[in-house]
Amino acid sequence: MNIIYFLVGIIATTIGAISGIGGGVIIKPVLDTLGNYDISTISILSSFTVFSMSIVALLKSIKNKVKLDGKRTISLAIGSIIGGILGKNLFTLFLAALNNNLLGQKIQSTTLFILMGVVLILYINEGKIKGFRVNNIGFCALIGIILGIISSFLGIGGGPINVIALMYILGMGSKESSIHSIFIIFFSQGSKLLSVFLSEGFSVYNLEVLPFMVVGGIMGGFIGSYLLGKMKKNNIKNLLHILC
Structure with missing residues (x-):
């Protein structure tokens, strides 16, 4: 069974490193389908x-x-750190209020499905829908907070949503937005994991497959980064269209 989790990790993160989607949007639904872990554990496994x-x-x-894009990048990073912590706390409150793991999983999956539908529409209509380039660092920080909250709450890394926001709101190209999306994922997921470590800790979770998924994630990062350097912008766009 461990090999399955390793393969999920390496395949998802290879694709994620190329496209900027991170891989969580693939990991979470797959782990939900496998059904071996609860919603909180899946979120931690995906984030790691x-x-x-x-x-x-x-x-x-x-x-x-x-x-990277100077002040805007730093603003996004700061915002994503705040968003990652807020998203983790919101997720904890959400589970406590719901007190139903299966229902929580369904709500999370439905929310993700709707968001991915919006992302798909925007990808398909790229060029038809006019975006804009924001240079205000305060607004960039706000975007980082929102993206951090979404990625942390859903436990997906938030990649596809990050890429769309960066393309339409900050006026970045597909390759540029892919790299910046990984940058946001690093800070949002890092702050989320740090928040978990400083609060309840990781001992309350069943993380027996974590080493296999982390090794897969590291290998996926190497492979995906290498392929990203070799791919043309149009190929990255096509990959994003397929994934969404």
Whole structure:
């Protein structure tokens, strides 16, 4: 069974590192379907895996001297840290108020389905729907907070939503938005995991498959970053269309 979780980790994060979707949007539904863990544990497994991938992808980007967008990037990062913590706390309150793991899983899946539908429409109509380029760092921080909350709450990394927001709101191209999306994932998921560690800790979760998924995430980060450097912008766009 461990090999299945390893394969889920490496396949999802390879795709995620190329496209900027992170991989959580693939990991979470698959783990839900496998049905071996509760909603909270799945969220932690997904977060750890995409966080591992994001570390590798960002280090590769730095090594390859990929330029980030200065003040806007820093604002997004700060916002995503705040959003990651807020999203984790909202998720905890949500589960406590609901007190029903299965129902919570269905609500989460439905929310994700709706969001992905919106993302798909925007991808299909790229070029037809006019976006705009925001340079105000306060607004960029707000975008980072919102994206961090969504990714942390849903436990998906938030990649596809990040990419769309970066393309339509901040005026980034597909390749640029992919790299910046990984940047947001690193900070939002990192802050979420730190928040969990400082509150209830990880011992309350069944993380027996975590090493296999993290190794998959690290390998996926290496493979995806390598392929991203070789791919053209149109190929990345086509991959995003297929995924959504």
